[in-house]
Amino acid sequence: MTFLEKQDLAARMAELARSLAGPRSLDEVLSGVSAAALELIPGVDAAGVLLIGKERTFETVPKDARLTTELHRLQMQYDEGPCVQAALDDLIVRTDDFRTEDRWPRYAPACVEIGVLSGLSFKLYTSDRTAGALNLFGFQPNVWRGEAETIGVVLAAHAAAAILASQEGQQxxxxxxxxxxxxxxxxxxxxxxxxxxxxxxxxxxxxxxxxxxxxxxxxxxxxxxxx
Missing domain, CATH: 1.10.10.10 (Winged helix-like DNA-binding domain superfamily/Winged helix DNA-binding domain)
Incomplete structure (x- = not known):
């Protein structure tokens, strides 16, 4: 990434922080984070946040993200996959090519069949009642460059802060x-x-x-x- 590209990225991230700091609903903030991932990270073709409740209930934000919703649904059905693993355990879960992925023997082939070949998931620090992950998907393999994880971590922090603020407000x-x-x-x-x-x-x-x-x-x- 060149110096000018870094400057442009910093400006866009600052603008994102300002836009998410305003009075917005949780769904609006998480949808904004997902949209920012599509705009800021090369190789992202679909993005969304997976929220998992204590009774294994789950939801996807944005709610109208059909592809992301289906990818999340398959992971909950198979009880395996990068989004679930990031939400419940690891900080960052990266897949460069689902065609050669052996960590999730049922989920990976399902992704390939749908046309998704790469994935990148970030754990959201939420609470003991809700687990979450910001999940990015690409139609091409080997698309994640060094800045992808850096930007994703920042976006995940925005999403986690919004979730915690919403939970505190509800309490x-x-x-x-x-x-x-x-x-x-x-x-x-x-x-x-x-x-x-x-x-x-x-x-x-x-x-x-x-x-x-x-x-x-x-x-x-x-x-x-x-x-």
């Missing part, structure tokens, strides 16, 4: 919802039984313990039966 939203429901239930109990705030909470806590039910569920039951 905060759930915590606020729980607090509001418990507060609402306490208010109902205080009015109904003429007790103070501390006594109302103790009544909720006692019912929760005796019924082996989460406190927020007891609170919701109080709310649902207030009439």
């Amino acid at each position: 905060l939203e759930a915590a606020l919802s729980t607090r509001d429901r418990i507060g609402q239930a306490k208010g109902i109990i205080m009015e109904r039984y003429k007790v103070n705030d501390v006594q109302a909470f103790e009544m909720l806590r006692q019912v929760s313990q005796e019924s082996n039910t989460k406190l927020v569920q007891v609170a919701q039951q109080v709310i649902d039966t207030r009439d």
Whole structure:
């Protein structure tokens, strides 16, 4: 890569960072990362993010990326492949030619049949509840140059940061919802039984313990039966 090419790449990466820093949904950010991989990394013909849940549920972003979705589906079906390996174990998984790949005896031939001959996957640091990988695919063999892994790592970091931010936001939203429901239930109990705030909470806590039910569920039951 020449000096001018490096300058151009740096400028494009900076622009990507600015665009992804704005108020965007998780799907928009991950779709933007995938689009950036197609633009910035030579040899990439398809790209997408694989997210794997605890119950082996999975999804692909962008959702309309049919080829990437099918490649992810095959890996989950066979329980093998570079995307799954990167999501669950290795940091970077590279395949220069699926025709000679022996690590995944079922998945590699399926890729060749589809017309995909090379792959490059990057682990996303997400959380203990979700595993993820940024996955790049090429129709030609031996397409990955030195900058491919460097750029891919940066893009994967953007994707992982977006996922973690989304998860933190969901956790905060759930915590606020729980607090509001418990507060609402306490208010109902205080009015109904003429007790103070501390006594109302103790009544909720006692019912929760005796019924082996989460406190927020007891609170919701109080709310649902207030009439």
